[in-house]
Amino acid sequence: xGDFVNTWQSLIGAALGPFLAVILSALxxxxxxxxxxxxxxxxxxxxxxxxxxxxxxxxxxxRMKLQYFASxxxxxxxxxxxITDEKHFSLETINYPTIKDIYRDIEAPNFKVRxxxxxxxxxxxxxxxxxxxxxVISFKxxxxxxxxxxEMLVILMMQNQSxxxxxxxxxxxxxxxxxxxxxxxxxxxxxxxxxxxxxxxxIYNEYLRKKHGYWFLWKHEGTRFKYFQNKIDQxxxxxxxxxxxxxxxxxxKEVDNxxxxxxxxxxxxxx
Numbered sequence: 206x207g208d209f210v211n212t213w214q215s216l217i218g219a220a221l222g223p224f225l226a227v228i229l230s231a232l233x234x235x236x237x238x239x240x241x242x243x244x245x246x247x248x249x250x251x252x253x254x255x256x257x258x259x260x261x262x263x264x265x266x267x268r269m270k271l272q273y274f275a276s277x278x279x280x281x282x283x284x285x286x287x288i289t290d291e292k293h294f295s296l297e298t299i300n301y302p303t304i305k306d307i308y309r310d311i312e313a314p315n316f317k318v319r320x321x322x323x324x325x326x327x328x329x330x331x332x333x334x335x336x337x338x339x340x341v342i343s344f345k346x347x348x349x350x351x352x353x354x355x356e357m358l359v360i361l362m363m364q365n366q367s368x369x370x371x372x373x374x375x376x377x378x379x380x381x382x383x384x385x386x387x388x389x390x391x392x393x394x395x396x397x398x399x400x401x402x403x404x405x406x407x408i409y410n411e412y413l414r415k416k417h418g419y420w421f422l423w424k425h426e427g428t429r430f431k432y433f434q435n436k437i438d439q440x441x442x443x444x445x446x447x448x449x450x451x452x453x454x455x456x457x458k459e460v461d462n463x464x465x466x467x468x469x470x471x472x473x474x475x476x
Contacts, residue, residue, distance in 0.1 A: 246317065246319065249317065253318070264403065294359045306341075323409055
């Protein structure tokens with residue numbers, strides 16, 4: 206009987222040895238995967254902080270240059286309006302400023318940050334930055350075209366037997382004014398919205414990077430009986446704009462304060 210028990214104990218021990226090794230190996234792999242995922246997520250949040258700060262700074266510099274250009278256009282208009290010589294054709298102009306592209310981390314929208322809010326805002330910011338850069342380039346081409354058409358108008362009028370410089374100046378002033386207004390509208394509406402989105406990203410991302418970032422994320426996006434009875438309801442809610450607006454309102458005061466402070470710093474740089 207003793208030999209029988211010993212034999213079975215040996216067999217069980219021989220079987221459990223490899224089994225436990227597999228279990229421990231799988232457990233080790235799982236823990237390593239969790240650690241690496243957490244490390245990767247922290248790196249994504251760090252890159253978002255760096256990238257959005259650069260984009261935010263570039264956006265304010267671009268806005269300042271466009272605002273200055275628009276003010277110079279209006280000064281040019283005022284100078285042309287002061288002309289009283291009926292024979293004077295207006296070819297006065299100013300140079301379009303050199304504006305570099307706003308920084309854009311093209312990988313940011315693909316970062317795995319476990320936040321539907323941050324993910325959607327990164328997508329919007331990326332699209333907005335791309336469109337802003339394209340619009341700034343378009344402004345440059347459009348202004349060159351405006352100058353070219355004005356020069357052509359002057360040439361055609363000078364070839365006319367009864368040229369009308371006053372009319373030419375009026376057309377030029379109207380075109381310059383429309384161009385300045387287009388820049389102002391772009392700054393106020395489109396760039397204003399872009400600055401707000403980038404500020405939301407920056408503030409929300411800062412919370413996620415803090416020591417209790419997981420708690421903050423769960424509080425605003427997690428499955429809680431107070432808001433969602435199950436994960437299915439939570440995912441359904443996260444796919445509509447109401448979910449983003451809920452979080453927008455939660456951090457709105459901080460966003461407004463941050464934008465005001467940034468505007469104050471920007472105004473001091475202009476002095």
